[in-house]
Amino acid sequence: MRGSIIGDIIGSAFNKSPQSPTEFQLLKPFSAYTDDTVLTMAIADAVLNNTPYDQSLRNWTRKFPKAGYRKKFLDWALSDKDHNQYNSDGDGAARRVSPIGFAATSLEEAMENAELATVITHSSENKIKAAQAMTGSIYLAKTGHKKSEIRNYLTETIGYNLPEKLDKEEAKQLMERYNSPAPAALLAFLDSNDFEEAIRKAIWLDGPSNTIAAITGGIAQAYYKHIPKALLRKTLSRIDTDMEAMMEDFEDKFCSDVVNDKQEIKFNFH
DSSP, X not given: OHHXXXXXXXXXGGTTOOOSSSOSOSOOTTOOOOHHHHHHHHHHHHHHHTOOHHHHHHXXXXXXXXXXXXXXXXXXXXXXXXTOOXXXXXXXXXXTOHHHHHHOXXXXXXXXXXXXXXXXXXXXXXXXXXXXXXXXXXXXXXXXXXXXXXXXXXXXXXXOOOOSSOOHHHHHHHHHHHTSSHHXXXXXXXXXXSHHHHHHHHHHSSSOHHHHHHHXXXXXXXXXXXXXXXXXXXXXXXXXXXXXXXXXHHHHHHOGGGOOSGXXXXXXXX
């Protein structure tokens, strides 16, 4: 879960300035969490406390209403109409559903709950598939499957036709073809050797950098099971205390095998 949050925070500074080389300063003074992090917390809360997804999305949006949401989503989240759904044409729910992949006890459960958490705001098939690509990949990664097996899942079950290597122009075509940043973000992971390289490659792509890096970060955490401690300290010091508490509670229950050196991480909240 924290991998997605780290990706969001790092990527937030690069949304309008994708990097040419992959060697660049990861964190800027203005790097900060966005709505991707808030909504990831909402899904984690829903899973941990058995709260309906729509209720949890509203609860967390109301708690952090200035995190950069689209206006239509914010209007929906702040409304009191329990069944007032809307159909977003945004980047989709893949950016917020990583907790489902970490908590799932089967691939089928990961895919089913990805759909349930997505259709609330994104009912189109490609948005649902993007969320299932994310949760299914995380489930496979955390349970020890190889990258080749994750790639096969994305190809055979989800329907993503991914190139062997990450290429910026091909990644742009993937995002256009599937109307989602998810396939390019997952390809950034597949073409990496560790967590940091995955994040750097995600940001190197042209696109919504925080969303791409949030998706990449979630699967990279599940697969590599290691995030550099300095990167943990510098990024997670920028989240709110309520977020930190939710992340800790969720990961204590569902992510103990993919969180490294937790006891050594010291948070310094602003």
